Amino acid sequence: MSQPNHESVNLSSPFMGTGGGICILAIESSCDETSAAICRDGKILSNIIAGQKVHEQYGGVVPELASRAHIQNIIPVVDQAIKLANENLKPEILNLKSIDAIAFTQSPGLIGSLLIGTQFAKSLALTLNKPLIAVHHMQAHVLANLINESKPAFPFLCLTVSGGHTQIVLCESPTKMKVIGETIDDAAGEAFDKTAKLLGLPYPGGPLIDKFAKDGDANKFQFPEPQIPGLDFSFSGLKTSILYFLQNAGKSHVYKVEFLATEEEKEDFIKENLNDLCASVQQRIVSILLNKLKKASIETGIKDICIAGGVSANSGLRKAFIQMGEKYNWNTFIPDFQYCTDNAGMIAITGYYKFLEGQFSDLTVSASARAEW
Numbered sequence: 001m002s003q004p005n006h007e008s009v010n011l012s013s014p015f016m017g018t019g020g021g022i023c024i025l026a027i028e029s030s031c032d033e034t035s036a037a038i039c040r041d042g043k044i045l046s047n048i049i050a051g052q053k054v055h056e057q058y059g060g061v062v063p064e065l066a067s068r069a070h071i072q073n074i075i076p077v078v079d080q081a082i083k084l085a086n087e088n089l090k091p092e093i094l095n096l097k098s099i100d101a102i103a104f105t106q107s108p109g110l111i112g113s114l115l116i117g118t119q120f121a122k123s124l125a126l127t128l129n130k131p132l133i134a135v136h137h138m139q140a141h142v143l144a145n146l147i148n149e150s151k152p153a154f155p156f157l158c159l160t161v162s163g164g165h166t167q168i169v170l171c172e173s174p175t176k177m178k179v180i181g182e183t184i185d186d187a188a189g190e191a192f193d194k195t196a197k198l199l200g201l202p203y204p205g206g207p208l209i210d211k212f213a214k215d216g217d218a219n220k221f222q223f224p225e226p227q228i229p230g231l232d233f234s235f236s237g238l239k240t241s242i243l244y245f246l247q248n249a250g251k252s253h254v255y256k257v258e259f260l261a262t263e264e265e266k267e268d269f270i271k272e273n274l275n276d277l278c279a280s281v282q283q284r285i286v287s288i289l290l291n292k293l294k295k296a297s298i299e300t301g302i303k304d305i306c307i308a309g310g311v312s313a314n315s316g317l318r319k320a321f322i323q324m325g326e327k328y329n330w331n332t333f334i335p336d337f338q339y340c341t342d343n344a345g346m347i348a349i350t351g352y353y354k355f356l357e358g359q360f361s362d363l364t365v366s367a368s369a370r371a372e373w
């Protein structure tokens with residue numbers, strides 16, 4: 001398969017479809033959200049996200065079901081993204097031909113899910129003879145912070161917290177980033193979701209813990225903060241501590257046969273203390289995250305600081321992050337809610353910056369479950 005040499009795209013060429021602006025159509029399908037977005041000159045015109053309720057009953061994402069739902073959702077989602085962009089652009093009219101490039105999530109994620117978005121984007125690029133831009137999902141989470149009018153100045157730090165990743169990223173430019181700290185075991189989102197499961201809450205548990213924590217006492221129960229050197233994180237010890245604490249109906253954080261409660265005692269303990277348990281666990285996860293971010297700021301001397309990823313939707317984290325920023329004179333940035341969890345808006349903004357730098361892919365590009373960036 002051959003593609004035109006898009007590296008030589010002239011920014012004022014007839015290639016520019018919509019009134020001279022760079023117009024990107026973006027697709028995100030790395031996990032269980034099918035999303036399409038359109039951005040022009042770095043401004044998001046539409047961001048449509050279709051969730052997948054089918055996984056709730058299984059307590060986690062079922063890869064095969066996710067792939068099938070992406071197949072069903074992808075065309076309607078792209079269709080709606082174009083319609084909404086048109087409403088925002090009126091009286092201008094935008095269609096597939098006026099798109100300048102197609103950006104898509106190439107990695108990381110569930111391979112079956114990534115394949116749907118990748119094949120769709122490649123087919124569209126081939127049919128319309130448009131350039132293709134492969135995007136790394138974690139880079140896109142970071143760059144969601146460039147969507148708002150108020151943007152961090154380079155170099156900035158970003159705490160990226162999602163269902164599969166927990167990283168502190170040093171960003172020197174939109175396309176030059178370095179991971180300077182990351183989890184050595186579970187991700188922060190996993191810590192939320194696994195705790196929720198132990199509390200008998202459905203998947204994804206993060207937003208539910210956030211909700212119950214609002215009416216809870218965060219100081220009622222003390223959970224341990226791991227001592228991990230450098231800027232790395234660990235959440236597996238916290239998970240074990242919560243497991244034993246619940247199995248012991250709140251009597252101890254360690255496993256001892258004499259503390260073990262019956263199933264009924266455990267359930268009663270959870271029922272009576274659900275809000276306080278959620279608030280206490282959330283406070284500990286937030287303090288683990290922010291203490292490392294503070295350390296990263298001190299070590300690098302950087303004070304423009306962002307958070308990103310699904311867990312950055314957490315109200316406890318958002319509030320504590322802003323408070324920490326006020327205390328240490330940081331300029332703090334948080335994406336709007338719709339750009340925290342998985343969305344194509346962040347893929348579109350990343351596609352826009354890659355377009356500016358001529359970073360295109362050819363049609364031999366393939367999806368990858370894991371990839372360095």
Ligand code: KG4
Nearest residue numbers: 162163164189206210310311313314341342
């Ligand atoms: O970024 P994301 O949508 O997908 C991945 O790339 O993984 O992140 C999903 C994660 C899940 O673990 C979910 O429970 C968590 O983000 N999450 C939250 C909240 N909203 C989403 N965790 C805590 N509080 C929330 N409000």
Ligand code: ZN
Nearest residue numbers: 162310341342
């Ligand atoms: Zn994500």
